[in-house]
Amino acid sequence: MLASKLIQSLKFKQVLPADYKDFVVSMVTQDTREVVENSIFIAIEGSQIDGHMLVSEAVQKGAALIVAQKKLSLLGVPVVYVENTNRAMAILSSRFYSSPSEAMRMIGVTGTNGKTTVTHIIEEIFREHGEKTGLIGTMYRRIGDKIYPTKNTTPDIITLQRTLSKMVEQGVSSVAMEVSSIALVQGRVWGVDFDIAVFTNLTRDHLDYHKTMANYAHAKSLLFSQLGNEYRHQGNSKVAVLNIDDPMGRRLEEDTAAHVLTYGIKNSAMIKASNVVIHSQGTDFDLEVFGQKQHLKVRMVGLFNVYNILAAYAAAYAAGLDSEKIIAALTNFKGVKGRLQLISSPSGVSAIVDYSHTPDGLLNALETINDFAKGKVFCIIGCGGDRDHGKRPKMAQIALQYSDYPIFTSDNPRSEDPQAIIDDMLQGIPQQSAVKVLLDRRAAIQYAIAKAQPKDIVLIAGKGHEDYQIIKGRKNHFDDVEEAEKALKRRGAF
Structure with a gap:
């Protein structure tokens, strides 16, 4: 595409000099490492680096x-001068990659907990329906069966548009995408044409960034307020899928002009679960869709996973998929790595790895485990460094109240002193409480599994699918599942 044609998409701008020599654009980027000959470099003023200081380097590399x-x-x-280069980047990248989101069914999922699980279930449903799918989220980006690494839950806008373009080229028809609150505030999904937006829940998280719950809630609402303001006649209008049991779900009904499809367990909803029975091998419940009831047996454990299943069912239902095929996919779905992932052993000691890194997530995990645990419950938990300090004592109190043996350890300390993080967790905990502190996460896992008896369960919480630990800014390989398996093997469990 010619540069002159591309920058026409910027409605308000000043181009100096106005009579520049036109050229075919090879790349649009804000990263000097990506600059090649005939690139357009966008100077972004970030929190740590100001791209305006890097323009000379970009020009030297061929911008x-x-x-x-x-x-x-x-x-x-x-130079093209604009008021806001973040907005310009969204517009230019969408135009450069030919607005790829418009060529696919885009399903965005936001909420504090459940985004990863819901997007994976949605992907599985559409795969079972015979479609080639794309997935973008916390764990990776996936096109069909090929996996690409990711740095953020929601990528920067250029990486996102580039990924969506590649999906179109490879025949993807439906995309399930996690949409984080920070990405929404930063405009990382500007220009993405979502067809269905799903809300899971709202509990405390990311207050190191948003500062207040009101700001956090507003950030989540942006996905729904930006969903579209028209009602198409061909039956493909936008749909907001809302958890009506969460107070935020009620508010979002007012924030969106889209069609609304509600789901829930406690309150009256269009799609509802009732008679929920949780056991160690899965969950049984009655699925009610506009009054029509069907009994389901799924392999996923816990009440919060029933909500995740309802959210995914509702998204597929909103897309017009056949209900029986949706249910078939749900009953076959085995779960997601690091989300209540059970590691059992012949000794009778079991470990569960879960990405419960928020107070609500940890409470959900422990309540679920307590529903089916036949022995004692161990809880290994830490809190991330350089993140919300306010949730640290809350996480500790939940571990103390809902487990028999709470063990405080390191999560990803990042640049913080691990002991200082533990000290924050211990605030408000009675001194006589039976809390074990082991700063070394590997040692904590080994200690808990060695101490556990048959029928006991060891919850290793906080990191889930992550295969690394960040200590003093350095990223080291560390996988909770691997460590649990080694510890079980060491005590003769395998």
């Missing part, structure tokens, strides 16, 4: 045009 919001010195290449 033929700069997009900026601050005055720059003469560079020998044209």
